[in-house]
Amino acid sequence: MAHSGRRDSPELPDFSLLKRLARDQLIYLLEQLPGKKDLFIEADLMSPLDRIANVSTLKQHEVDKLYKVEYKPIISTSDQVCFLIRPRIQTVKWICDVANADKAAGKFRRYKIIFTPQKFYACEAVLEEQGLFGDVTTDEWAFYLLPLDDDIISLELPEFFRDNFLAGDQRWVRTVGSALHLLHSIYGPFSKIYGIGRCAKMAYESWKEQVEEGDTKARQAEIGNAFLIDRDVDYITPLCSQVVYEGLVDDIFRIKCGCVEFGHDVTSSDKSVKVMLNSQDKVFSEIRNEHFSNVFSFLSQKARNLQTAYDKRRGMDIKQMKTFVSEELKGLKQEHRLLSLHIGACESIMKKKTKQDFQELLKTEHSLLEGFEIRECISFIEEHINRQVSMIESLRLLCLLSITENGLLPKDFRALKAQYLQSYGVDHLLTFANLRQLGLLVEQQPGETLTVMESKVGKLVNDKTAGKLTDAFSSLAKKSHFRALSRKLNLVPKSDEEYDLRVPRDMAYIFSGAYIPLSCKLIEQVLERDSWTGLEEVTKLLNGHEFAFTGSNGADLRAKSDAQRIILVMFLGGCTFSEISALRFLGRERGYKFIVVTTAITNSSRLIEALLGNKV
């Protein structure tokens, strides 16, 4: 049974095509500017750009010098400058400053802005306002999707989260629709598309409109179904500490665009190294989805095997040795390098986690998820705040407390908020306002401690009025119904049962068996039922906005085997590595393969940081 080609693991489509498309279009755009030019690249576009092109590609197309956009006067001597940026007003303003400074100095240059993935009217309005519309020309580079791995595609738009959910700005909705459309036209047609969330619904509509505008060519589908989900459907999951290896590495070292920088504490030398973390890394690909407690034993086993392989040299004759060196040694060396890196990373993780009382932190999180010993949790959080431990961690725990408890009691809320402001600064009043707006950290209104039955009834009434009043501010009216959801979907396994993390029995293993991620559970349930039928109560608790549509040519494709088991899951507002691990697990269990498309990879720190209001 050891053959890899199990019937129930369909092949993933080849997403390197997306990279090629993006590269070709960039080259095309550069060719539109004949002659030497200096290229200014926005900081957060550098890594994505690196994944699809390199300096020699740019040089070949007459890019002379490369600079990072740093919001200060430029020193370029070129008479043609090109800016590769995200469509942000502040960046365009800076470019205007550059152009105006040149003008004042009597310097003549040509300026070109390439917006990616698209331009916004508001950005061009800045050019117009500054009298530079026309002097500075603009273009679009439709670089929507960056494959980070065989099964992860990112839009690399971390600001999506804040713009959409906090500011209520729908600028990226069409972008997401376009990204979906791109996938659909290359790898579709999808036979069915499910989703939940306001933004998911809008993105779906935008996508559909674009499909209707374009012409669809009949094609053999490589992706069967798609599932769109808004981040605000499930805030619990990204707020939990990650304990699966890849997630843990992200929490501690911050994986950026599929690449992590290990400092000297990992490499045990004075240099730091940048390592690509993906399925190409044979060691990493075996441990990325494992619970951290299993990683050690795996790595030491691996190290022993490596030793044995090296030891084979002994007693070899010259000829055997030659084959060994030419065939095996390189692989062994590579493996050796990777092994020592990941072992170093594990050690460093252990050190850091022991220092911050990780065990106690996890205990608190698990208690919150279970709704157990809440008083102790509150005092743990309070001490955390008092000791000024970590501004982000404290907020994360407060949010977890609020969502799981459906808001804090007014007394607790005020006390914790006051202490928080005292410990980390009053500027965080704005942070609290932001968190409240998203329903992440709220005060229970008097008389809100209702029974399940009452809250259900109340929900029905509230929904209608809230919907009428405003749909943009729906998050204000939004309540967390975590306990009820948790019961309905069995998200928290009974704690008295032993959970063998080496042989996970469900997706809860990604949180040490304490919690099944809500987002992934929803996906599982919908796929199982092939619809939202039977989940009415759950969707009601999640504020609705669920949908399911069958593609126009879904029927005749249903028969087509493999593609139907390839499922695209799109997270609007970011997803975590833990969720990806959970989906991979679900895929193995059910014979699916998931492709995760996300606006960005997120984790608790990124999520909270996006909502900080203290940097005026």
Added chain:
Amino acid sequence: MMKNKPDEEDYWNSSKFKAFTFDDEDDEFSRLKESKQAVNSIRSLVEEEDDEDEVEKVSWSGEPVGSISWSVRETAASNQKTQREHAFPKINASSPSVSRSHSGYSLSSLFKGKTKPGNFQPFTDSLSESSVKLYAPELRKPKSESKDYISDWSPEETIHRMQQGKVVSLERFRSLQDKLLLLDFSVRAHDGNIITAVILFTLTSIIRVLFRELESRQTALRHFIHYLTEIRDHRLLLELLSKRRDFLKSCLNLPFSPEESAHVQDHYTLLERQIIIEHAGKVEIFQKFPRRASILNMPLITTLYYCCFYHYNEPEGTYSSPLNIRHTFRISEKQYFVTVLAARAKLKAWSDLDALFTSRNWLGFTKKKSPLSFHRVVDILQKNSAPTQVLQEYVGLVDDADLRIGLAQKHKCHDIVINTYRDLKDRQLLLGYRGKVERGSAEERKINDLLDSPHIRWKN
């Protein structure tokens, strides 16, 4: 019009353009079935040139199409510095690289309505769609020709075209009702880019009315707010920051909720206090422990920590005294303890801690008390590398026996471990522990003495 005719025919007869035109037309029309009728009603040129008609008009920003940008681009393409005024379609035709131009991606898309790369054909396809021809007639056609036709776009169609990056005329939406209708359609399209654009280009002229109308249009309102936040003037903000104190004072009059205004009031007091503290204190301690940063604008607890560090023993009457701060800002007992503990431990002022935790009852007996559980106290002390004797004292105060032993073992507080085992009368554990202490040490002797002691009734 008539006198342009020869040129025009020339132009359209160029095979190069025809090929591309065909694609373009096809593409265009498949998307715009409805508009076809409108187009047909206008006759003649229009069939091939509906886009040009639009170009000729005005951009969404209401700017006349002077094609400066186009000219600049052409200049770039032909790699020579031609004067802008001479921008003329002919240049297009002579420059092959431009004939394959993807100008739809550039500025020009605003003017002429090239499709955005939204339909995702393979790149080569979309690239081969020429859009150059679109410019050709724009300079030749009298403006009046196409006016009615363009103005015919309904609000819905206008929004749709904007989404595709096509040219539209927003000028015709002049009545408030029309403007709002346009806005509502943009909201319905769920495209933030367009919502903001509509507000920007049609509604800012009626800004007063706008506020009223946006109240009932929350989505649009949020886009407007976000836009305003984004275009903020950083210099102005920085100025504000430097005048933070005055700024906050003025904030106090803003309608904060009572609870929040108390926080702001506190912050104001804190800033005042920090200015005093910043310059206070004895020189010696600052020489011994130089400050790493100014205290201005730091959080309250950081300020308290600072005062515990540099001003610990000052009388409560002074502004920099920790007790004064505690009192002024109603700092909770726990918070105060934690901060004093951390600061004094950092200075290794163990005797201060002793005093902090010691309380006297009415009989004059002393007892160590802490609002913070003692195992946390130990944790903080240990992080500040307290010596074993100090740690030992606080480990001994941990109530829970298991926790106490665990901590004692972790921090090598041998006496506590030994005494606890003695109290438990657990000979086996004590024997086991003997192996863990240094040979020949006082601890080992103590264990041996205990094991030999005839007074203890071991339970095992």
